[in-house]
Amino acid sequence: MTPTAVIARADPSATLHLDGHTALEVSFARAVGSTAGAIAEADRLWPHRVRLIIRARLRRWGRPDLTEYAALLATELVTNALKHGRGDVGVRMYPRADRLRIEVRDGSHECPVPRTAALDDEDGRGLLLVTAIADDWGVSHDGTTTWCTLPLREGTTT
Numbered sequence: 001m002t003p004t005a006v007i008a009r010a011d012p013s014a015t016l017h018l019d020g021h022t023a024l025e026v027s028f029a030r031a032v033g034s035t036a037g038a039i040a041e042a043d044r045l046w047p048h049r050v051r052l053i054i055r056a057r058l059r060r061w062g063r064p065d066l067t068e069y070a071a072l073l074a075t076e077l078v079t080n081a082l083k084h085g086r087g088d089v090g091v092r093m094y095p096r097a098d099r100l101r102i103e104v105r106d107g108s109h110e111c112p113v114p115r116t117a118a119l120d121d122e123d124g125r126g127l128l129l130v131t132a133i134a135d136d137w138g139v140s141h142d143g144t145t146t147w148c149t150l151p152l153r154e155g156t157t158t
Contacts, residue, residue, distance in 0.1 A: 023094035024057045026050060030082070030089065039082045046082065047075045050091055054102075057093065066100055066150055069133050073148050074102050076129055080146065081106035099135060099149040109143040 033040035051071040058067045074091060081089045085106025092103040130137050134148035 023092060024053070025090065025092045026053055027088060027090040030085075030087065034082060035086075037083065043082050046089070047078045050078050051075045054093060061095075063100075063152075065153065069150055070100060070102060073130055073134055073150070074104070076127070077102065077104035077146050077148065080104075080127070081108075084108060084110065095152060096149075098152050100152055101147060101149050103145050103147040105145045107144055 028046060031040040031042035034043045051074060054071045054074050055067050058064065058070060070093065074093070078089065078091060081104050085108045087107030088105075089107075090103075090105040092101075092105075094101055127137075130148050133150075135151050137146070137148035139146050
């Protein structure tokens, strides 16, 4: 049985699923007013929340070496999901062979594409960071999930 904890919010639709040492899953419904291209004020807190949850899970797994990079990657992907996605957002993180995989589902079938931001642009660099930091990244066949991986070094366990 997978324990579930509700994350405090006015809308109790956010859940955190913990599956022993094998996976972390967080999902939440977008707040009223969040649509593709517009993030409601209540949803602006989600990237930070996800970053804290990722850090806590990696500490529990004994993987402080991955904490900063995994938290940054998840933050970028969640922010993109909120900016460009449709519907609920789901985050999943789990070890897979020799990689840590982070997946963010956003309900949109449009594939994200890195772009070149101008020096004075306030955004547009998220996928460039993902490309620079992640070992690999991509999009599911249906376009609804963006994923990235970080290498798991030998000699450490999850």
